[in-house]
Structures are given as structure tokens and as C-alpha cells.
Amino acid sequence: MAWRIAGATALLLGIIGIALPLLPTTPFLLLAAFCFSRGSQTWHDWLVAHPRLGVPIREWREHGAISRKAKMLAGLAMLGAIAGAAVFGAPRNVLLAQAGVMVFVALFVFTRPVPPEGGFGDDAD
Template identity: 35%
Template sequence: MPASLLTAVFVPDSVSPPATPPPHQPVAHWLVRFLLRALAVTSLTLGIAGVFIPGLPTTVFILIAGWAAARSSPRLHRWLWQHRLFGPMLVNWSQGGKVSRRAKYSASIMMTLCAAVLWLAPTPLWVRWLACGCMACVLAWLWCRPEP
């Protein structure tokens, strides 16, 4: 029996094979590698902060960190892909820009909370409308993304 058929028959849909990161794509120039590594670390830091700070996105920063690490640091790239929390985000995105339903709900709740705080805070009316309009566009785009 071919291996693909065995996988299809014996592996349930909820269990996916372990994800291997795409190949490392190093940039030749040392200064560009340094700047990309700095971007990867900064994005990773902001992504981790986004887990705890409402309104600060996590997924976007992890995707940026994964892209920059793939071009600058094989070790960080591998670590991100094998991480328990961040790895599935990168795997889903690499498989056609997929976003989990849990991430969609989380983003919707956080953006709604931020919009409510924004409308209760003493901010100019144009800022409220602009921010809510941007969040609405992002949510519309996000909910149109396929799910894994």
C-alpha cells in the first residue's frame, strides 16, 4: 500500500503530520541579514506581547518574524516553526494563507473591545471612525481567509 494511502486511511483528519519548516533562504549581505534578524526579533517580541496586551495583534507579528527569520537566522526560523503556539500559525499561513477559526474569533473580540474603549475615550470623532473603519476592513478580510 502506498504511504499516502496509508496516511489517508489510518491518520484521522484532526491529526496532521509534523510540520517541517520551508528551507532557509539566507540573504548574502551581512548588513541585510543583521537588519532582518533585528526585524525578526522585534516582531517576535511584539507578537509575544500581543498575547498579553489586548489590541496588539499576535499573528501578524509572528508571520513577519517567520519571514524575516527565514532569511536571516536558521536557528530562530526552526524554533518558530517548532514552537507549540507560533508554529501552527506559520504552518496554516504557509498552506494557502489559512487562519484558524479560533484566531478569527479572538481577533474579532479584541477589535470589538478596542472599538468600545475607543468610543468611550475622549478622542476626536474622526479618529474613532477611522480606527473602526480600519478594524472593520481587517475583520472582513480576515473572515474571508480559508480555515485549516
């Protein structure tokens, strides 16, 4: 039961993240799939097979890939988070720590491959 609740919570946060630019979608969908795989195979299979929500999960599982669109949104969200903290007067040491962490996150995100042509995502031309 706890895995299903955790999966549903992660799924809800992922869906909210579709509309809110500073809340990431894909990590929450990956977490939801992980939780559902332990708590409800039916929900797991539904999520992974979903025509919109399942795409980034399948791309990550099969290719370790992140779409160009997701990379751009992640980069913008990171810049927005730092800019927002600066605008609201975060201390310099907090901004530096935040920027330092974001550098490593950005390195990870931007060094992942893009899904292959004809893949699941929005990068197939």
C-alpha cells in the first residue's frame, strides 16, 4: 500500500510539473514507475504504456536518453530557480551553493544522449 501511495504522489507531482515550469516532470514519473513496479503492476504497466506520460520513462529505460525539449526546460528551470533566489534576496553563499549544485545537475542532464530518430519523444524529425 505504501508503494502505491508513494507512486500516486510522485505521479501527481509529475503531472503538476507539466504545467509548472520549476517543478520537474520526468524525475517524478520515473519515481512513480519505480514505486508502482513494487506496489501495483497494473498501475506500472498503465503508466509506462501511457502515450504521453510513458514516453520519457521508456526513453530513459531503453536509451538512458533525455529529449532536447526536456533538456531545455531543465536548463531554464535551473536558471529560473537561481534568478528567483537572487531576486528574493537569498544570501550570496546560498546562491553559490545553489549554482554549484546546478552545475553538476546540468552536466548530468546535458551529457545524456538524445533519443534516437524515430524514438518515442518529440525529437524525431
